[in-house]
Amino acid sequence: MSPALIAALPFIGALLPGLLIRSGRDVAAMVCGTATFVALLGLCLHIPAIMAGEVITTRIDWLPQLGLNANFRIDGLGLLFGILILGIGLLIITYARFYLARHEPVGVFYTYLMLFQGAMMGIVLSDNILLLLIFWELTSLSSFLLIGYWKHLPEGRQGARMALTVTGMGGLAMIAGMLILGNIAGSYDISDILNAREAIQASPLYLPALLLILLGAFTKSAQFPFHFWLPHAMAAPTPVSAYLHSATMVKAGLFLMARLWPVLSGTPEWFYIVATTGLVTMVLGAWIGFFRDDLKSLLAFSTVSHLGLITMLLGFGTEAAAVAAVFHIINHATFKAALFMTAGIIDHEAGTRSIKRLGGLRKLMPITFLIGTIAALSMAGVPPLNGFISKEMMLEETTHAVWRGNANLVWAMATVGAIFSVGYSLRFVWQVFFGPERDDYPHKPHDPGIGLWIGPAILTALVVLIGLFPNTFAGWLVDASAGAVTGGHPHAHLALWHGLNMALKLSIVATLGGLLLLILNPRMLAIRDRVWRPDAKAMFDGVTQAALYLAYRLTDRFTNGSMARAFVAFSMTVLLCGLWAFSTGGYSGATRPMLPIHAIPLIGWVLLMIATCCMVAFHRNRLLALVLVGIIGLIVSGSFVYLSAPDLALTQISVEVVTVILLLLALNFLPKRTVLDSRDGKRGFDAFIATLTGLGFGALSYVVMRSDFALPSISGYMIENSHKLGGGDNVVNVILVDFRGYDTFGEITVLGIAALAIFALTETLLLGASGRRLRNWVYDSRRAGARHPLLMVVITRLILPISLVVGAYIFLRGHNMPGGGFVAGLIVSIALVSQYMASGFGWAQSRNRVPYHAMIGAGVLAAGVTGIGAWFAGYPFLTSTYGYVKLPGIEKFELASAMGFDLGVFLCVVGAVMLALNSLSRIARQAGETVNAEPMDINPSRIKGGR
Amino acid sequence: MELLLSSAIGMMTAAGIYLILRRRSFAVVLGTTMLSYAINLFLFSTGRLVINQPPILQDGVTSYTDPIPQALVLTAIVISFGMTAVTVMMALGAFLEGGDDRVDMPRADREPGVSRGDAGEGR
Known part of the structure; x- marks a missing residue:
């Protein structure tokens, strides 16, 4: 299956729940699951080719002038992430079906989820960084929707906003970084960038680009000091947390670092920024997580810690560390998704996820106990589970890392992090499942139905299987993706037993330390509660408040509700910019004679x-x-x-x-x-501003008119080809309906929209306060005796056919002589309006058979259809053609397809003008203007007949 | 000739801006109309002034005026009619709805408390 189609399938899936909204949540889950499954199948079909070292690509030129191409590629790294995103996505879709309550809007949820999934697939499959950026922003947006899914919860809304602010700002920085990167490499295609390592690292812009890109990656992957958004995003429904924070959203930053690893890594800057940030985040996350009572919050900080671990490994810049990083990405996704789902089950069934109110669930929820314990032990790094193997590999790598000449610092810190990691994992198991059964659970806990536990069970089975047979179940994927990261052909040595080496000793220290922490936990909690600690949310709120305050202060200065003030600010700015541009532009005097x-x-x-x-x-x-x-x-x-x-x-x-x-x-x-309600001073000031602007504008136009064209004009082309290509002698008309037809198409559409807006405004004016006001309207000026005088009625009727013929003539000759659809439309409108004015609204309206709205629509349609017609001849939109026709009786004449377009212009102009005027007359009728059925107030024929 | 046209453009601009700075809606409508005249003439003049050379192709004639600004201005004239019509409707609506024809936003209509900066969390 084409990579582009794999990336598109989730988006197609996103549409379906909306369309099937009435079919219930089973159908919604089913269609989303099917779309995901098909995409996963399509991806897996590529496995043999990727194992053989191929890269599957699709290239679609989108905006080649900008370097923006919809290029997709699947290599080992994309395959790994694709399997994680789609595979865990499939489990989450199942889980969410049983997790969400019947009354919740499930269709919306699935649409958001599929959008998010598609955006993630887009990131991992893009072969163009501009395309990647689009998907990157899309994940920020769709995760915002997912985190804030429970709109009634203030924490949900605030958490969603915080996540969007932090990741969105990082995304902006990353756009700048990516543009710099693309500029250095000379291409925005990832394949090309990956080949430009020397050029990029030698460039003076390497460091700025690196910093900006890392800002994007770190905010997304919740690295210190941007880690604070992730725990607040836990206000989301658990399926969302499980998906976003185990396998997808937060891994996007890691993915990016891995994707660009070949070109960015290996420098001291990379090592010190990335490895240090990762190390600090790992220790800090584990430390905070250890003290958390809310299960999801504990898991959130544990996620922060593990993301730090992977970041650190990528920061080391060695091939072996990259292998460990990739392997831990797989392992973390499996046990963390399972743990989140377990926490969700406990929350769902016991009614709380606070450790303080739980305990003794071992007997009450045996299946959940089994799943949760195995996954948590893997998180702690206990053999023979998969978390153990990758943790060993991580510790092994830290012993080789030298930080500023100090060979012991990194592994010592990493061990501290590992101790706390064991601590919180054991806490999760011990304080939730063991201990005495309680009688004050909010709900009576029991194991859920299979729908909820099947997902985590599958993942836990993987945890065990990868632990026992790492090479069978994960080795090939690790090799392929590590190969894609490093660009080499690494072979991972995945095994439970590596001998009694340094890593094993550290691992034993960590496990024992963690056990000790578990025992000390209550006392440590008490001490920690007494010590002040920074509150990230308060700081974040403070900063956003300050920014808001500044923004309001600034905008209020210019716009305080006074239009004049805003306009003065605007015209002065334009004037000053103009003066500045002119004074720096090198004007050398008039070159054209007057x-x-x-x-x-x-x-x-x-x-x-x-x-x-x-x-x-x-x-x-x-x-x-x-x-x-x-x-x-x-x-x-x-x-x-x-x-x-x-x-x-x-x-x-x-x-x-x-x-x-x-x-x-x-x-x-x-x-x-x-x-007159402005003071003399104000008027004097306004006159001063107006004079300045007038002088500036006048001077500008004088200078323009007296200077020759700075660049050769394209008008020559238009004049030369007007007859040859457009078949018309009136160059202005040919430009309007042919060369620049697309502009004109836009403009008649705008005109139509303006008329419809006027119509809609009138509709509202006829109701409510203004409607009442109109009904009680008292005319303050004296009325004319005969509103529809005989003479005018007769003259306009005589003129009507003549003006219509003139209109038709102006229309037909427009291609070769002055005229065309615009002018003809206006002339016909005037002829029609004069009928309304002379003979009265009622009489005239009863003779009008085409509603003006329809006329606007028909106009836009006619222009559009003419444009589309060109497609059938194999030409681009709005290409025109012409030919000569000879009919008996009259001279040979020209027939151009542009005439259909001009007819659209004509209809649109007539419709718009008439609708606007008609709307105004509706207001008059509301105000009690009498509507006449007879054309004349004083009709001689009637008077005679009456006698 | 250039001097005449540019002074006319400047004059109409000044008049337009002065009228837009008034506080009543009809003056603002007149002002935008004046400003559209000035701007349309300016756009037109960027093709440079040429007399008696209309852009209608004829046999034996080789020099024509610049047709592109003309095409631009032609649609601009029609669009500015649409804009005037919408502005007039808005002025009318504001007058009928609000009872007076001031263009400034009444103080009561501005979002309360915003300028004091207590917007943000939880709002």
């Missing part, structure tokens, strides 16, 4: 200036301001005509008409005059 000034443009300019000044002076008289807007728009269209832009002039002038009608309609329901 065009001569003729009389007519000068007159237009004077008119424009006067109108603008009047606008500022009289804007409070709203009707006058509207007239001035019309004048200014007219002069702007005139300047388009003068400056060789006929299409723009046509568009501007027709938009002007609809804008003025729109504003007039709106003005009906707004105050007729603007109240």
Whole structure:
């Protein structure tokens, strides 16, 4: 099965519980399990090839210009992690089915779980670090959803947020690190990066890249000092904890360190940062875990400790240490998942997971006892279980490690960690299962059904089998994945008995020390309770509070609810940036000659200036301001005509008409005059800001117009190929419907959305407080005697067919002459609006058979279908074609497929303009505007007939 | 000619910004309209000013004005109509709903307590 498909299967599985939400939790669990199983099967089919040393890859070019390719690969390391993720995932899916209560939204849970699983598979199978980063962020997000699954619990929400903050921040740092890494290597493909070890380690950017990447890995894998999020994430349902914190989420950081091990490791920086962090985390996690009473919290800190152990091994940078690390990843996943599930069973059946309230469960829950004890002993490192073998290997490696000239420090510290590790493992067994039976359990404990214990039982069986026959059950996988990590061909010597060596002695010391700790535990707890210790959550909260406070202070300074203040800040920023850019840009004076000034443009300019000044002076008289807007728009269209832009002039002038009608309609329901409520000082300040910005913008445009193009323009191509490729002589139109058709497609969609938003706004305005206000509306101005005068009705009707023909003509000629869908749409809208205005809404609406919403939809659809049509001819989206047609009776004419697109533009414009105006008239009708069935208020024919 | 156009652009920008800085919604609508004129003209002018050379291909004519800014501005004009329409509707809605046509957010509508920084955990 293709690696890409294996990574995609969990995502497909994530969709199914949502679709089958009504079929119940059995079906949801079944489909997710099936998807996982198929993926696992597909993965396992590759085992023989990977054992033979092959790497299975799929390459899909996604955005090759950015170096972002959807490349997937399966090598030994990916195989190991894939088996862990999918295998334990399968057990968790089963377990969760029986763990979650009937009333809980199981479909949602499974969707999150599968999303998470897919993201994890994506990480371990990606062969491109940019792709890996996407999946990396996806695990942060989906684990956030999983940890906060019990939304009603504040701890769940806070834990989820903390996990997201810490891992998300680490992820951001990692993005930077990965980009640096890719830049040094010259490729973002992992296969290429792995071959660039010398270049990367010699680069001056090696250390920054290493630090940033490790920040991502350490936050994800809960390494000190970022370990604090993991215990708080225990507020999640136990299946989530078991999955995230044994086999998947926290192992992602380890995976990354292992994946990049060949290129990053082997330097002193790597050793001191990674090995030291791992060692500290291992000891610290074991120490804290030993004192925890909550079973899940104990296991969480134990996870932190074991992750530290593996990190340390990877940090040593030797092949033997890498083998031990990989082997311990397998072992930890098996016993820790089993232990988490055991803790969940105890919580589920006894009603508590606090050690203080438990004890004596050995007889009450024999199966759970058996499973939990074996797994915990493996965690402690007791022979003949798998945890023992990897712990021995770890201790053996620590005896070879030299930290700053000190050969004893590392193994001594590691032994301390191991002592506490034995301590908490024995505590888990002793204080939960042994001791006297109690009569104050919250529930009467008993063993659960097979659904809950089968998962941990399988894992525990593996714990024993790997312990007894390590080479049969794990050796091949360890060899393959360690080979992928180191790039060599290591052969792991996995055995229970290595002779009476240093590691064995340390192991014996650890076990005896752990037993001693168990005896001393109550006294140590009492002492520890009296000593102050740092509270990570309080610190985290303090930091986030401070950041929030600063952010609010900063944003409040600019936006305090006053739009003017925000706008002043914005325009001043733009102005200053512009000035700065200009002063550093090396402007060398005007290079284009000025065009001569003729009389007519000068007159237009004077008119424009006067109108603008009047606008500022009289804007409070709203009707006058509207007239001035019309004048200014007219002069702007005139300047388009003068400056060789006929299409723009046509568009501007027709938009002007609809804008003025729109504003007039709106003005009906707004105050007729603007109240003067700003002080002189404020107005003076505003005028100052406005003048500065105006000067800046004017100067900028002057400089632009007087300079030649800095780079060769692409316009030449458009002009040259407009006829050849687009089949049209109007270059502007060809650009709109052909060369840049995709932009236009977006723009008509936006226009349609704007019109629909207006419609929706109107809907809400007709209800509630504003609706009541409208129903009680009193018109304050005198009404016209005849609202629909005879003369206007007659004229508009005469004009209608003419304007429609003009519209059609403008539309048809648009490809070769000024015109096109936009202009034609506006002209037809104006013709229709004038019918509404002259003959009244009721009369006009009863003659309209196409709803305007549908027109917008049809427009977007027509444009889209035209675009898709190109696919069938084997061309990319929106490629147009044209040909010439000869019909009898008329001249030969051209037919371009772009015309279908332009028809879409036309329909969308008509629909949008009409819907916007129509919405405003609905408000008028709500306000008691009479709706006429007859077109004219005074109809001579009717009067005559009446007599 | 360039001087005329750039001074007109500057003037309309200044008028637009002054009107946007007013406190009443209709003035802001007028201001955005003025600003759209100025910006559309500016975008158009980046193709440099050319007289009597429209971008309509004709036999025997070799020099044309730059068609790309024109295509950009054409859609911008139509979009700015859509924007004006939405703004007008919002102004109308605010007036009908809130009873006055001020554009600033009333103090009572701002999230209480946020500026004091007691947001965060548990909220």
